[in-house]
Amino acid sequence: MNVFIIGLLFLLVIPEVSPQKYAYVSVLSSNDFLVPAKTLAYRLKKLNASIPYIIIVTQDITQNSIEQLKEQGVIVHNDTKIDTPYIATHKARKYQYTKIRLWAMTEFDVIVHLDLDVLPTRDISTLFKCGSFCAVFRHSDMFNSGVFVLKTNETVFHDMVEHVQTAESYDGGDQGFLNTYFKDLKFAPMYDPTGKQPICENFTMRTLSATFNYDIGMYYLNNGRLLVDPDIIHYTMGPTKPWLWWTYPLFDLNWMWLDARQEMEQGSNAELDTSIALAATNCLLILFLIILKLILEHFVVNMTTDTVSNVETHVVSQAIYLFSVWFSLKLAHQSAQPVAAWVFFASNTAWTATILTSIYTKLRSGVDVKVKSVLSCVTFTMLTYALSWLILVQISHFNTRVLFAILSILAQQFVVVTYIRYALIVRPCRQQIHKYQILPNNHHVA
Numbered sequence: 001m002n003v004f005i006i007g008l009l010f011l012l013v014i015p016e017v018s019p020q021k022y023a024y025v026s027v028l029s030s031n032d033f034l035v036p037a038k039t040l041a042y043r044l045k046k047l048n049a050s051i052p053y054i055i056i057v058t059q060d061i062t063q064n065s066i067e068q069l070k071e072q073g074v075i076v077h078n079d080t081k082i083d084t085p086y087i088a089t090h091k092a093r094k095y096q097y098t099k100i101r102l103w104a105m106t107e108f109d110v111i112v113h114l115d116l117d118v119l120p121t122r123d124i125s126t127l128f129k130c131g132s133f134c135a136v137f138r139h140s141d142m143f144n145s146g147v148f149v150l151k152t153n154e155t156v157f158h159d160m161v162e163h164v165q166t167a168e169s170y171d172g173g174d175q176g177f178l179n180t181y182f183k184d185l186k187f188a189p190m191y192d193p194t195g196k197q198p199i200c201e202n203f204t205m206r207t208l209s210a211t212f213n214y215d216i217g218m219y220y221l222n223n224g225r226l227l228v229d230p231d232i233i234h235y236t237m238g239p240t241k242p243w244l245w246w247t248y249p250l251f252d253l254n255w256m257w258l259d260a261r262q263e264m265e266q267g268s269n270a271e272l273d274t275s276i277a278l279a280a281t282n283c284l285l286i287l288f289l290i291i292l293k294l295i296l297e298h299f300v301v302n303m304t305t306d307t308v309s310n311v312e313t314h315v316v317s318q319a320i321y322l323f324s325v326w327f328s329l330k331l332a333h334q335s336a337q338p339v340a341a342w343v344f345f346a347s348n349t350a351w352t353a354t355i356l357t358s359i360y361t362k363l364r365s366g367v368d369v370k371v372k373s374v375l376s377c378v379t380f381t382m383l384t385y386a387l388s389w390l391i392l393v394q395i396s397h398f399n400t401r402v403l404f405a406i407l408s409i410l411a412q413q414f415v416v417v418t419y420i421r422y423a424l425i426v427r428p429c430r431q432q433i434h435k436y437q438i439l440p441n442n443h444h445v446a
């Protein structure tokens with residue numbers, strides 16, 4: 001009899017203690033964020049494999065990207081983007097309201113939303129217990145919507161959809177909207193993961209410590225010092241995202257993200273594939289430049305003259321070098337692995353600058369540049385890049401590193417261009433330049 005009652009009680013109690021369903025969720029609306037999405041997926045799985053990671057992909061994402069996400073164990077949800085009502089003035093992809101779909105995902109009880117440019121450094125599952133809505137205030141009375149926690153609720157979702165058109169958004173995106181919708185969050189007490197602080201019954205929302213959404217901007221403003229021990233690093237600053245190869249080695253927090261990426265790519269051929277692709281591009285470029293040189297020198301009208309001025313060689317060599325840098329920056333895929341990308345960037349720059357300059361010399365002065373000179377210019381350019389890079393990696397203070405980077409870009413421009421001019425332009429023409437006789441001659445003709 002007693003056993004029967006206990007059994008009945010057990011059955012009644014079971015539904016109440018059934019565990020809450022948790023999930024990490026992100027939104028992917030651009031294929032440019034595929035590598036960070038895969039990296040975050042790998043890191044989340046490594047830190048706590050028991051919690052599913054869902055990515056809501058919008059219509060812009062290719063099938064290939066979806067397959068790659070699935071390979072990382074991500075559960076992919078197809079859904080349409082919710083545009084911002086301010087779309088006329090806010091066209092960039094980040095201005096959208098798709099995140100409010102999270103409240104409708106009632107197959108889960110609590111969701112931690114993560115932007116794709118964050119990197120958790122340790123298990124963050126304590127966040128699921130924080131409250132009905134939790135986020136981090138960083139530099140103002142506005143919270144950041146890169147990391148937030150919510151309890152799913154159909155009623156709230158429909159209420160939000162109703163308010164989309166009328167609620168104000170200070171930035172034109174979801175962050176502004178959520179700040180309007182949850183405007184009382186700033187009065188809520190801070191969540192204490194250790195549970196030692198007394199619970200304030202009057203609030204179900206909680207603010208979160210800055211450690212759960214650490215803005216890398218604060219690190220660099222403090223000359224490379226962390227003032228907290230971050231649980232989640234948020235790579236906020238637009239052009240310094242850690243999957244962009246040219247941000248290395250200037251922004252040192254990016255190395256932590258790169259470690260996570262390398263863990264994710266371990267065992268795959270991703271790094272080798274990129275290196276082969278970059279090397280192939282480099283070889284094709286050199287071949288193309290050589291063919292261009294042959295064609296131009298054979299078919300273009302002869303522009304040789306014996307009065308190439310110093311000003312002209314200065315301007316032309318600087319311009320060719322700047323063009324080569326710009327062109328080579330465009331050539332490497334932006335999320336290629338940084339070390340490989342830097343090597344091929346330096347090589348592409350060196351070859352482009354050198355061969356274009358030798359074409360110029362041939363067209364203007366009729367002088368054939370020696371292969372030996374070309375090779376010496378290429379080697380010299382690549383060595384100066386390698387040297388700057390190696391010195392930059394050694395500098396530990398951020399401000400000093402920025403200063404050195406600026407100086408080395410200026411020095412690079414000066415030293416490399418001078419070397420190329422000396423090796424490829426000035427010397428072959430030197431005997432023919434009669435700088436001070438140009439003016440009288442022209443005068444005479446005129």
Ligand SMILES: *[C@@H]1O[C@H](CO)[C@@H](O)[C@H](O)[C@H]1NC(C)=O
Nearest residue numbers: 022047048049050051123125
């Ligand atoms: C993973 O998350 C669960 C909560 O769902 C938590 O109880 C558990 O301790 C976490 N595991 C690790 C290894 O942190």
Ligand SMILES: *[C@@H]1O[C@H](CO)[C@@H](O)[C@H](O)[C@H]1NC(C)=O
Nearest residue numbers: 059061062063076077078079
């Ligand atoms: C998701 O959308 C893509 C492209 O719109 C489509 O090819 C794919 O079949 C969809 N997947 C699911 C599971 O609906």
Ligand SMILES: *[C@@H]1O[C@H](CO)[C@@H](O)[C@H](O)[C@H]1NC(C)=O
Nearest residue numbers: 151152153154155156157159
């Ligand atoms: C959903 O939100 C509404 C409005 O805030 C609230 O009254 C209701 O209790 C919530 N439902 C659940 C299941 O938490």
Ligand SMILES: *[C@@H]1O[C@H](CO)[C@@H](O)[C@H](O)[C@H]1NC(C)=O
Nearest residue numbers: 187189198199200201202203
């Ligand atoms: C909660 O709100 C009630 C009514 O507004 C107030 O009397 C009470 O002091 C509040 N409790 C706390 C802990 O702030």
